[in-house]
Amino acid sequence: xxxxxxxxxxxxxxxxxxxxxxxxxxxxxxxxxxxxxxxxxxxxxxxxxxxxxxxxxxxxxxxxxxxxxxxxxxxxxxxxxxxxxxxxxxxxxxxxxxxxxxxxxxxxxxxxxxxxxxxxxxxxxxxxxxxxxxxxxxxxxxxxxxxxxxxxxxxxxxxxxxxxxxxxxxxxxxxxxxxxxxxxxxxxxxxxxxxxxxxxxxxxxxxxxxxxxxxxxxxxxxxxxxxxxxxxxxxxxxxxxxxxxxxxxxx
Amino acid sequence: xxxxxxxxxxxxxxxxxxxxxxxxxxxxxxxxxxxxxxxxxxxxxxxxxxxxxxxxxxxxxxxxxxxxxxxxxxxxx
Numbered sequence: 001x002x003x004x005x006x007x008x009x010x011x012x013x014x015x016x017x018x019x020x021x022x023x024x025x026x027x028x029x030x031x032x033x034x035x036x037x038x039x040x041x042x043x044x045x046x047x048x049x050x051x052x053x054x055x056x057x058x059x060x061x062x063x064x065x066x067x068x069x070x071x072x073x074x075x076x077x078x079x080x081x082x083x084x085x086x087x088x089x090x091x092x093x094x095x096x097x098x099x100x101x102x103x104x105x106x107x108x109x110x111x112x113x114x115x116x117x118x119x120x121x122x123x124x125x126x127x128x129x130x131x132x133x134x135x136x137x138x139x140x141x142x143x144x145x146x147x148x149x150x151x152x153x154x155x156x157x158x159x160x161x162x163x164x165x166x167x168x169x170x171x172x173x174x175x176x177x178x179x180x181x182x183x184x185x186x187x188x189x190x191x192x193x194x195x196x197x198x199x200x201x202x203x204x205x206x207x208x209x210x211x212x213x214x215x216x217x218x219x220x221x222x223x224x225x226x227x228x229x230x231x232x233x234x235x236x237x238x239x240x241x242x243x244x245x246x247x248x249x250x251x
Numbered sequence: 252x253x254x255x256x257x258x259x260x261x262x263x264x265x266x267x268x269x270x271x272x273x274x275x276x277x278x279x280x281x282x283x284x285x286x287x288x289x290x291x292x293x294x295x296x297x298x299x300x301x302x303x304x305x306x307x308x309x310x311x312x313x314x315x316x317x318x319x320x321x322x323x324x325x326x327x328x
Contacts, residue, residue, distance in 0.1 A: 057269035060276045106287045110280045117276040230295040
């Protein structure tokens with residue numbers, strides 16, 4: 001087990017190997033994620049029953065929850081990448097840190113927008129400065145801050161170090177987002193999907209939700225791989241293997 | 252379970268009076284997500300074209316001895 005992890009760390013840590021990994025994975029990752037997303041959303045929007053108290057506005061859940069959880073998971077991944085970049089100075093961790101940010105920021109924005117549009121018919125307000133919503137807004141700002149840092153500093157390795165520090169420190173906000181509905185008195189409802197224990201959502205709504213969640217997370221993964229591959233090419237542009245690659249593609 | 256929940260297309264679009272909220276939520280989400288994917292793909296194409304252009308320029312200047320100026324270290328540091 002440990003050996004496998006170590007081998008993966010070193011292989012995927014090599015830009016060239018990582019590039020080949022992307023070539024192998026992306027051609028099926030994109031179609032699979034789109035198919036799952038289509039099944040989950042059509043199921044949720046057309047076939048799933050209505051929610052007793054909230055009416056059809058609850059159908060926003062099928063994008064709101066996948067986007068919110070995706071934004072949170074993406075941030076945790078950035079925290080891990082940031083830690084690896086800071087401690088071991090691993091090149092690929094810096095690349096991942098950069099690749100994870102833009103789609104995560106988009107998902108955080110989707111979460112806030114769809115949440116507001118769900119809040120209006122359900123709570124009677126688009127926005128409230130309560131713990132869940134405020135911490136989610138901070139998550140968006142953290143994403144944007146990391147992207148700004150990466151673009152503001154010329155030297156990519158220095159930029160990565162600054163961004164990594166912010167990513168690691170910001171993980172505390174993810175904890176606040178997660179537990180804000182349990183520890184604090186918020187307008188936002190508690191979690192209905194639970195990894196441990198019984199979910200408080202009916203199976204007829206849970207399955208389309210889980211499927212669209214899987215779809216959106218995989219699409220995030222595809223987006224990250226595309227961005228990381230671009231970053232690898234850009235950083236390694238002077239190396240022999242990138243030149244040979246480009247030459248072979250031209251021929 | 253596998254009968255559509257709505258009786259008609261009109262009812263589907265109306266979403267029980269919540270159509271505006273549901274459809275603007277999905278519309279905005281699609282806009283953000285699709286734009287993000289397209290930006291990522293287009294950036295990749297731009298970087299590849301740039302590298303190919305550079306390679307052609309270098310190839311014109313020196314004889315093709317690609318790979319000799321390699322600083323591609325197979326380490327991850």
